[in-house]
Amino acid sequence: MASRKRVFDLLRTIDKASCQCPAHSYRGNFHVSNATPVLDYTFEIKNSTVRYGIGVTQEVGLDLVNFGAKNVCVMTDSNLVSLKPVKSVLDSLTKNGVNYKVYDKVQVEPTDTSFKDAVEFAKKGNFDSFVAVGGGSVMDTCKAANLYYSDPEADFLDYVNAPIGKGKPVDVKLKPMIALPTTSGTGSETTGTCIFDFEEIHAKTGISHNALRPHLAIIDPLHTFSMPEKVANYSGFDVFCHALESFTAIPYNERGPAPSNPALRPAYQGSNPISDVWARFCLQTIQRHFSQSVYNPDDITARSYMHLAGTMAGVGIGNAGVHLCHGLAYPIAGNAKTFVPKDYGEKPMIPHGLSVVVTAPAVFRFTAASDPEKHLEAASLLGADITGKKKADAGDVLADTILKYMEKMKIENGLSDLGYTSKDIPKLVKGALPQSSAYLTNRWMVSPLGFTSEDNPKFKGAFRLIVI
Known part of the structure; x- marks a missing residue:
């Protein structure tokens, strides 16, 4: 040994x-x-709150009301935006009187460029909470948007893992985030990590801190019907x-x-x-x-x-x-x-x-x-x-x-x-x-x-x- x-x-x-x-x-x-x-x-075990059940998406609007949310950023991708998982989320928000704006340009296997685009959207929105509806790419993009929205003066590389970035600890308070996965695999709904391709060096890296964990992961099996083979x-x-x-x-x-x-x-x-x-x-x-x-x-x-x-x-x-x-x-x-x-x-x-x-x-x-x-x-x-x-x-x-x-x-x-x-x-x-x-x-x-x-x-x- x-x-x-x-x-x-x-x-x-x-x-x-x-x-x-x-x-x-x-x-x-x-x-x-x-x-x-x-x-x-x-x-020790650290984890997001997990709620599981068929049809449980209908509760997301009430969760946001309980958070005191007034203006929500909903993130998804261009394929999912017209499918039932996103529609179910938006219906619940509308039913419970929660204002929202949708960002549907999340890139599958995101890059630093696509992260920055989502961050810019978030910064213009005056949001008080975030909702991610999609696979790991959507949830990771939403985490990054929440982080840089919450620390608007930060340089992008400040929080990126060293040695590519500075790897700074997160000491700002992030907005509440709810994750609704539509794929069955990444586990991003419970982790404090968001992954992306750093285009300059053609390598994957990420931003990682416990503060990035979603406050709530809503696991609704109905969303898996939108998942291709x-x-x-x-x-x-x-x-x-x-x-x-x-x-x-x-x-x-x-x-x-x-x-x-x-x-x-x-x-x-x-x-x-x-x-x-x-x-x-x-x-x-x-x-x-x-x-x-x-x-x-x-x-x-x-x-x-x-x-x-x-x-x-x-x-x-x-x-x-x-x-x-x-x-x-x-x-x-x-x-x-x-x-x-x-x-x-x-x-x-x-x-x-x-x-x-x-x-x-x-x-x-x-x-x-x-x-x-x-x-x-x-x-x-x-x-x-x-x-x-x-x-x-x-x-x-x-x-x-x-x-x-x-x-x-x-x-x-x-x-x-x-x-x-x-x-x-x-x-x-x-x-x-x-x-x-x-x-x-x-x-x-x-x-x-x-x-x-x-x-x-x-x-x-x-x-x-x-x-x-």
């Missing part, structure tokens, strides 16, 4: 040049002393990887150092008994309902379970964390060239759920040695027969299980199907290396490799093997 000194040498490095991984939340700047630090001994498919694999990664993350009491102040405890705390409950629920739900929800879209039971699983996975990752699949996904999605997915428009892009699952078989084959029992349990929860399987079999068992799901759900066969060639590997590896926070939640990276910096040849070699 790697020495503690090596691990905390890396933590000091990351503290000076914080991770740009868009999925992790702001951890605060803290000093790591030269003394041997004590590993953390506790975990491929959107349901790829977003379902986001749930899939959220659950697997948080379940196999380093245990909270093996992560360190323990913070000098509880306010400095990172959002990515490692696996813990509560996040494990959500992960197990999600994996069981996937085993029972994922395929049915995609290929039988009128099955309200299957779509309801997957919709709830998306939120519960968000609770899990928002507190335990994700690791290698997501760390590798950002350069895969950020460097999309020719791949145009069905149901997502006409521009080249790689949907987030696809970008995370495409490396999952290789990832979990590698990471199984760090915690074979949990990897075997995960495979079992997904329906694999693990009778007689040994710890040494864990990686292959889980990898084969994931591959069976990918084949059944007709997922593209590796990076070559996404438009990449072997010549792209160095660029993808380079883009993956800075996502340090995602790797520090993985036992396999911290212990067996024993890396002391991102330049360690073992570290690069490991990613080269996984990405290929």
Whole structure:
């Protein structure tokens, strides 16, 4: 096992040049002393209020009345604005006498430019609350608009994760925000993170702080009927990887150092008994309902379970964390060239759920040695027969299980199907290396490799093997 000194040498490095991984939340700047630090001994669960039920959207107008809202910014995208989810929200607002304006220009897989456009709309509106109706792109855009509306003098890069931005903590009070997801996967309705492509460097990054969490997440399964097949498919694999990664993350009491102040405890705390409950629920739900929800879209039971699983996975990752699949996904999605997915428009892009699952078989084959029992349990929860399987079999068992799901759900066969060639590997590896926070939640990276910096040849070699 790697020495503690090596691990905390890396933590000091990351503290000076914080991770740009868009999925992790702001951890605060803290000093790591030269003394041997004590590993953390506790975990905490932070979360938006979650309300779930068929038809529950009808209550959103009353919620805004309860907030004292007088002028609401409703954000959505150009496809959803004419569909039933948005109509249901606006009907509830009208019925309860709540004034609103609609911004329907949210870009799928948003960029810094599209974020800024939404911010400018918000600044002109004199809003006292925000409502997001859509998938992760809509909810993330709405969070950014709320933040910069609430701090109108801030420069855009002030809050963007370091090292791309300044990574400043949020010390302004944001307006109340309600999120109504229409896809089943991102979990953005419960997290304090908003993700975007920073066009200048062709890489994904984000803005992360607990203050960005929506005040209320309204989870209405009726909205999933607006979700096309491929959107349901790829977003379902986001749930899939959220659950697997948080379940196999380093245990909270093996992560360190323990913070000098509880306010400095990172959002990515490692696996813990509560996040494990959500992960197990999600994996069981996937085993029972994922395929049915995609290929039988009128099955309200299957779509309801997957919709709830998306939120519960968000609770899990928002507190335990994700690791290698997501760390590798950002350069895969950020460097999309020719791949145009069905149901997502006409521009080249790689949907987030696809970008995370495409490396999952290789990832979990590698990471199984760090915690074979949990990897075997995960495979079992997904329906694999693990009778007689040994710890040494864990990686292959889980990898084969994931591959069976990918084949059944007709997922593209590796990076070559996404438009990449072997010549792209160095660029993808380079883009993956800075996502340090995602790797520090993985036992396999911290212990067996024993890396002391991102330049360690073992570290690069490991990613080269996984990405290929």
